Amino acid sequence: AWVSGTCARLFKSEVQFGHAGAKSGGELESAQAKNEALREAGAVVPTSYEALEGAIKETFQKLVEEGRIAPVSEVKPPQIPEDLNIAIKSGKVRAPTHIISTISDGR
Numbered sequence: 001a002w003v004s005g006t007c008a009r010l011f012k013s014e015v016q017f018g019h020a021g022a023k024s025g026g027e028l029e030s031a032q033a034k035n036e037a038l039r040e041a042g043a044v045v046p047t048s049y050e051a052l053e054g055a056i057k058e059t060f061q062k063l064v065e066e067g068r069i070a071p072v073s074e075v076k077p078p079q080i081p082e083d084l085n086i087a088i089k090s091g092k093v094r095a096p097t098h099i100i101s102t103i104s105d106g107r
Helices: 006-010 031-040 049-065 084-089
Strands: none
Touching: 006 031
């Protein structure tokens, strides 16, 4: 778990974080205090935002070792279609016909 906004203490005035306009009004409402409360309640809380990835990885590996979860195979994402104009220029596809005529010369 991680409560964002730990950098708020670096600013001289109160700073708004998040889309909801959350502000910390005091020390008990600070991101540091909330992270510490989560840690004391038993949540895995990294020492910094930069350490979040490692905490997630360690927690996942621990849960796998305990048999509480099973890893799944990575799914190969579908190929993103190429831009039509680029594909036309490279000769991979032809531009669609915009006019169809059934008039013919039967000589």
